[in-house]
Structures are given as C-alpha cells and as structure tokens.
Amino acid sequence: MSIRLEHVGYVYSEGTAYQKQALKDVSLEIPQGQFVGVIGHTGSGKSTLIQHLNGLIKATEGAIYYNDKNIYEKDYPLKELRNQVGLVFQYPEHQLFEADVLTDVCFGPRNQGFSPKECEKRAREALEMVGLKEKYYAQSPFELSGGQKRRAAIAGVLAMHPKVLVLDEPTAGLDPKGRDEILDQIAFLHRESDMTVILVSHSMEDIARYVERIIVMNQGEVLFDDTPKEVFSHYKELESVGLAAPQAVYIMHELKERGLPVFTDATLIEEAAYEIMAALKKEKEE
Amino acid sequence: MIRDITIGQYYPAASKIHMLDPRVKIICTLLYLISLFTFKNLAGYVFAAVFLAVCVRLAKVPFKYIMRGLKPIIVLLLITVLFNLFLTPGGEILFTFWRFKVTEQGLRTAVYMTIRLIFLITGASLMTLTTTPNALTDGLEKMLNPLNRIKVPVHEISMIMSIALRFIPILLEETDKIMKAQTARGADLESGNIIQKAKAMVPILVPLFVSAFRRANDLAMAMEARCYRGGAGRTKMKPLIYNRRDYIAYAVMAVYMIAAFSAGRYLPFHVWIF
Ligand SMILES: Nc1ncnc2c1ncn2[C@@H]1O[C@H](COP(=O)(O)OP(=O)(O)OP(=O)(O)O)[C@@H](O)[C@H]1O
Numbered sequence: 001m002s003i004r005l006e007h008v009g010y011v012y013s014e015g016t017a018y019q020k021q022a023l024k025d026v027s028l029e030i031p032q033g034q035f036v037g038v039i040g041h042t043g044s045g046k047s048t049l050i051q052h053l054n055g056l057i058k059a060t061e062g063a064i065y066y067n068d069k070n071i072y073e074k075d076y077p078l079k080e081l082r083n084q085v086g087l088v089f090q091y092p093e094h095q096l097f098e099a100d101v102l103t104d105v106c107f108g109p110r111n112q113g114f115s116p117k118e119c120e121k122r123a124r125e126a127l128e129m130v131g132l133k134e135k136y137y138a139q140s141p142f143e144l145s146g147g148q149k150r151r152a153a154i155a156g157v158l159a160m161h162p163k164v165l166v167l168d169e170p171t172a173g174l175d176p177k178g179r180d181e182i183l184d185q186i187a188f189l190h191r192e193s194d195m196t197v198i199l200v201s202h203s204m205e206d207i208a209r210y211v212e213r214i215i216v217m218n219q220g221e222v223l224f225d226d227t228p229k230e231v232f233s234h235y236k237e238l239e240s241v242g243l244a245a246p247q248a249v250y251i252m253h254e255l256k257e258r259g260l261p262v263f264t265d266a267t268l269i270e271e272a273a274y275e276i277m278a279a280l281k282k283e284k285e286e
Numbered sequence: 287m288i289r290d291i292t293i294g295q296y297y298p299a300a301s302k303i304h305m306l307d308p309r310v311k312i313i314c315t316l317l318y319l320i321s322l323f324t325f326k327n328l329a330g331y332v333f334a335a336v337f338l339a340v341c342v343r344l345a346k347v348p349f350k351y352i353m354r355g356l357k358p359i360i361v362l363l364l365i366t367v368l369f370n371l372f373l374t375p376g377g378e379i380l381f382t383f384w385r386f387k388v389t390e391q392g393l394r395t396a397v398y399m400t401i402r403l404i405f406l407i408t409g410a411s412l413m414t415l416t417t418t419p420n421a422l423t424d425g426l427e428k429m430l431n432p433l434n435r436i437k438v439p440v441h442e443i444s445m446i447m448s449i450a451l452r453f454i455p456i457l458l459e460e461t462d463k464i465m466k467a468q469t470a471r472g473a474d475l476e477s478g479n480i481i482q483k484a485k486a487m488v489p490i491l492v493p494l495f496v497s498a499f500r501r502a503n504d505l506a507m508a509m510e511a512r513c514y515r516g517g518a519g520r521t522k523m524k525p526l527i528y529n530r531r532d533y534i535a536y537a538v539m540a541v542y543m544i545a546a547f548s549a550g551r552y553l554p555f556h557v558w559i560f
C-alpha cells in the first residue's frame with residue numbers, strides 16, 4: 001500500500017498570461033504508515049502537491065498511483081480515493097457550514113454512507129481527539145474562536161477515518177499549547193493505527209519533532225527527500241532557499257566550531273541537551 | 287472549472303487597446319453594441335465580425351481565453367435560439383418538427399440573434415479584459431460627472447461598481463477553494479437529480495456567503511481606517527487626459543459606424559435567405 005507519484009508536473013491557467021508552473025517533475029513514493037513532513041518557502045508548491053494526492057487537481061504531466069492503480073485511469077473510483085485520503089486544507093475553518101458543530105463534523109461520514117448513529121459516534125470521537133469541549137458541540141461553528149473552528153474542521157476530516165491524513169499547515173495561527181495538543185494527538189493516532197500522515201508546516205521545530213521523513217520543495221521541485229537529520233545537515237542550502245533548520249542544529253554547529261567535540265546531528269532540544277552533557281562529561285574525564 | 291469564468295476580469299498585456307483611455311473604450315463599446323442592432327442584412331454582420339476580430343487581434347488577448355468566457359452563456363444562447371427558431375411566424379415554412387414549424391423568418395431571427403449575442407458578449411468582455419476595474423470606474427465617473435449637478439451620487443455608484451468588479455475573481459477563487467474542501471470531505475457535486483444537486487450546493491453557498499460578508503466587513507473597516515469619506519473634495523493622482531491615440535480611436539470608430547450602418551442597411555449582399 002503506498003502513494004506513488006511519477007514525474008508529476010502541474011501548470012495553473014495554462015495558455016494565459018497567468019500561466020504558472022507550480023510543480024515540475026515530482027517523483028515520490030510514500031509507503032503506508034509513514035509520517036512525512038513537507039516544507040518549502042511560500043509559493044513553492046506544497047499546497048498544489050498535496051491536492052494531487054486525492055485527485056482534487058489533475059496533474060498536467062505524469063501519473064499518480066494509489067496502491068499501484070493509476071488514479072487518472074478512466075474508471076478509477078475517485079470518491080473511494082477521497083474516503084481513504086483525507087485532506088485538511090490550509091485555513092479549513094472556512095469550510096464550516098452546518099447549524100451546529102456536531103452536524104458539521106458528521107458531514108464527511110454521512111457522505112461515506114454511514115448511519116446517523118454511526119456518524120454521530122465518529123463525530124464525537126473525532127471532536128474529542130482534537131480537544132474540543134462537549135459544551136461547544138451544539139453551538140454554531142461561526143460562533144467559535146479561530147482556533148476552535150480549526151479544531152472542528154480538522155475533526156471533520158478525522159471523523160472519516162482516513163488511511164492517509166494530509167494536513168496543510170494545521171497549526172498556523174494556533175497558540176503553542178493548542179499546537180502541541182493537536183500535533184501530539186495526530187502523532188498518537190499515527191502510532192495507534194497504521195495511518196500515513198503527511199504534514200505541511202513552516203515550523204522546523206514541529207517537523208523535526210514529529211516526522212520520520214522530510215520532503216523539501218523549492219520552486220515546484222523536490223530539493224531534498226530524506227530523514228530529518230540528513231536534511232537538516234544541509235542547513236546552509238536550506239537557508240539559501242528561504243528555509244532554516246531547527247535551533248538545536250545551529251547550536252550544535254556553533255559549539256563544534258568553538259571547540260566542543262559534539263555530534264552535530266541533533267535536531268531536537270532534548271537531543272542537543274543530551275549530546276552537550278555527554279560531551280562535557282567526556283571533556284571533564286580527560 | 288469555475289475559474290474559467292472570465293466575465294468582468296482583466297487580462298494584462300501590453301497592447302494598443304490596453305493603453306487607450308477608459309472613456310474611449312466605454313464609448314466605443316456602447317457604439318459597437320448599438321451598431322449591432324441596426325443591421326438588416328448579412329453584410330453588416332460580416333463587417334462587425336471583421337472589426338471585432340481586428341480589435342481582438344490588437345488587444346493581444348488570446349482567442350482561446352475569450353472563447354472560454356462565452357462558455358457560461360451557452361445555455362442562454364441555446365434558449366434564445368430555440369425560442370426564436372420555433373416561435374417566430376412569417377415567411378415560408380422551411381420544415382416542420384413534430385408540432386413546431388420552422389419558418390424562414392424564424393431561422394433568420396435565430397441566426398441573427400445568436401450572432402448578435404455572441405458579438406455583444408465578446409465586445410463587452412473585450413472592454414473589461416483590456417481595462418483594469420480601477421480605470422473603468424475612473425472613466426465612468428468622469429463621464430457621468432455632469433449628473434452630479436442633479437444630485438446623482440456618481441462617485442458612490444462608480445465605487446460600488448469597482449468593488450463589485452474587484453470581488454468577482456476573489457469570490458470565484460473562494461468558491462473554487464470551498465468546492466475542493468467539500469469534495470475532499472466526500473461531497474458529491476455532480477451526480478443526482480436537480481433537487482439533490484441543489485441540496486449539494488448548500489455546503490458551498492453557506493461558507494461562500496459567510497466569507498463574502500466577512501470580506502465586505504473587512505473592506506469597510508479598512509476604508510474607514512483610511513478616512514474614506516466618499517467623493518467630496520477628492521482629487522486624483524493620475525487624472526484622465528485624452529492622448530493622440532485616443533482621438534485616433536474615436537476617428538476609427540466614427541468611420542466604422544458610418545461604414546457599418548450603410549453596409550448593414552443598403553448593401554445588397556444576400557446569401558440564401560439571409
Ligand atoms: N489557483 C491558482 N491559480 C494560479 N496560480 C496558483 C493558484 N494556486 C497557487 N498558484 C501558484 O502556484 C504556486 C504554488 O502555490 P502553492 O499554493 O502550492 O504554494 P505553497 O507552497 O502552498 O505556499 P504557502 O506556504 O504560502 O501555502 C504559487 O506561485 C502560486 O502563485
């Protein structure tokens with residue numbers, strides 16, 4: 001089970017003055033169960049890329065295979081694909097429409113054809129997962145705060161129990177606590193079930209903490225596709241395309257330059273602390 | 287899909303038509319539309335077609351782009367054609383179709399009407415495609431200025447128009463986004479009968495309206511924050527002034543009007559019944 005992209009290219013508004021090549025020759029394979037991060041500066045094509053994954057936009061070049069079946073084939077059941085690949089858009093709160101939060105979260109499961117009872121059960125589970133309190137369930141989604149709306153919208157996709165969960169900057173504009181809560185919950189889901197998670201984020205710290213593989217986009221092309229440690233060791237190149245590495249990486253490099261014999265591959269603060277302690281201990285002993 | 291709608295949108299290009307004063311384009315478009323209704327024979331339409339083609343060519347807007355703008359009015363065109371074709375009496379009966387009779391007059395009206403509508407829409411969209419909403423409003427405001435004296439709020443009217451024009455692409459983009467988001471949640475927008483389709487629009491229309499109101503509210507707030515108080519005492523950074531090329535355009539238009547009018551009425555140019 002996997003998603004495979006072969007030489008995918010996408011051009012917006014082809015043949016007009018607004019023509020824009022948003023993706024160029026992107027080839028990837030994402031096996032089931034991976035936690036993947038996608039980073040890139042604004043306009044590098046991240047959102048465009050992930051909208052291909054459930055067939056919302058059709059590549060102008062190349063092909064996409066889900067479980068080894070070409071999704072652009074004529075009789076491919078796109079609806080089934082969208083049930084399996086759940087997509088949470090950038091600013092998903094703009095898609096809320098029902099009279100109350102619970103019914104809105106039920107929209108997805110209802111479209112999948114579940115009974116009202118099952119829908120409600122799934123909706124309640126999903127809302128609990130994103131940490132929205134029960135007192136809000138009966139409220140109009142338009143009366144919630146921005147962060148609460150965001151949670152409700154994410155729950156709307158989680159309630160569909162996707163096999164692949166794609167999140168486009170789910171935590172932009174949330175407070176630090178809310179951000180950690182949501183990401184921890186998603187990481188928990190990923191561990192518990194065999195769900196693939198694809199996370200687009202501008203926060204290198206979040207990416208370093210949660211993902212096992214990073215795809216770096218630059219001007220519509222894949223620049224790096226590797227483990228976080230490997231990708232962040234190229235921090236100079238990342239900077240030249242408008243990105244950065246987590247702070248721990250900089251600290252470790254700086255320390256090494258100043259003469260402390262540390263390994264520079266730590267990407268998390270905790271790892272860095274551990275490495276520094278170990279190096280100091282060793283120095284003391286000598 | 288929904289982004290294909292090009293009515294009222296601006297298409298940037300460096301062309302002679304783009305550079306014209308907006309007043310010239312508004313007046314010439316109006317004259318052109320009027321000329322379409324004076325023709326009595328085919329010659330006039332041929333003339334109008336050639337003129338339009340030359341203008342499109344000069345404007346450097348891709349032909350394909352303009353054609354796409356016609357797509358949304360195909361239904362309207364079909365209805366017009368059918369009504370005219372079957373319900374216009376007069377002249378010889380060409381053929382009967384079940385209980386409907388197609389007369390010579392009916393066929394002629396249907397064909398002329400279609401051509402007229404296509405030219406009308408193309409002409410009007412050529413104006414909006416080559417003029418930014420701001421320029422369009424400036425032009426309109428200046429042209430309607432005399433009405434200020436009889437207490438018509440000209441500035442406010444043109445402001446409303448320019449905001450409306452500006453909002454078309456924004457709302458289309460928003461619709462596109464919301465449609466994608468709901469499709470991702472399993473909404474089925476295509477299949478089903480009319481009632482099911484209408485019901486399927488709710489998840490799109492509600493967020494769209496909410497977002498339109500939010501944007502309107504934001505805009506009003508931003509205008510107030512910059513002390514916008516309407517037109518009184520407002521001056522322009524770039525006042526509209528006619529250039530040599532604008533006078534040339536008027537002259538060309540005058541020649542076209544005379545030529546088209548005389549050709550369309552008096553030139554004995556007939557093909558079959560047209
Ligand atoms: N609907 C559209 N029509 C035309 N061009 C578009 C459209 N959407 C995006 N683009 C262009 O495609 C490019 C990639 O956009 P995309 O939204 O994928 O970027 P992104 O990496 O998600 O950026 P961000 O981090 O700001 O969300 C951009 O240059 C953008 O201008």
Ligand SMILES: [Mg+2]
Pocket residue numbers: 046047048090168
């Ligand atoms: Mg994006």
